[in-house]
Amino acid sequence: xxxxxxxxxxxxxxxxxxxxxxxxxxxxxxxxxxxxxxxxxxxxxxxxxxxxxxxxxxxxxxxxxxxxxxxxxxxxxxxxxxxxxxxxxxxxxxxxxxxxxxxxxxxxxxxxxxxxxxxxxxxxxxxxxxxxxxxxxxxxxxxxxxxxxxxxxxxxxx
Numbered sequence: 381x382x383x384x385x386x387x388x389x390x391x392x393x394x395x396x397x398x399x400x401x402x403x404x405x406x407x408x409x410x411x412x413x414x415x416x417x418x419x420x421x422x423x424x425x426x427x428x429x430x431x432x433x434x435x436x437x438x439x440x441x442x443x444x445x446x447x448x449x450x451x452x453x454x455x456x457x458x459x460x461x462x463x464x465x466x467x468x469x470x471x472x473x474x475x476x477x478x479x480x481x482x483x484x485x486x487x488x489x490x491x492x493x494x495x496x497x498x499x500x501x502x503x504x505x506x507x508x509x510x511x512x513x514x515x516x517x518x519x520x521x522x523x524x525x526x527x528x529x530x531x532x533x534x535x536x537x538x
Contacts, residue, residue: 385454387467388457395457395458396412403455411455411456412455415454416472438516444505450479450483454467
């Protein structure tokens with residue numbers, strides 16, 4: 381916790397303010413004092429969107445998709461920073477990753493055992509899309525390179 385507090389202290393005023401806007405004033409106060417979220421937040425029924433981009437966005441146009449978010453970083457840690465990297469080997473980051481893996485596995489088992497959930501999820505996706513369809517922006521004629529084994533070795537990172 382001391383390390384997480386030091387990381388939180390090292391973040392900028394702007395990062396703390398951005399985190400406060402997302403968390404709200406009450407949760408912000410609690411997390412400023414104890415910067416590792418150690419609770420299970422209730423599932424929100426409101427549709428919300430995360431900023432940034434991931435490959436899951438493309439997938440989510442084609443199949444029902446859910447995301448699991450766990451506290452692998454101290455509160456207000458900005459993405460793509462030394463603070464994020466520095467926390468990668470912490471116990472709390474590893475605990476959070478294991479928790480995420482368990483949640484994802486349990487969800488997969490539940491879906492396999494209850495096919496009705498899959499049907500409902502597909503219907504919800506169709507309803508949300510309201511007739512829109514996915515359009516891949518990569519032209520069909522573009523293919524990944526097919527390197528020979530010697531070319532692959534030349535491009536590999538050692």
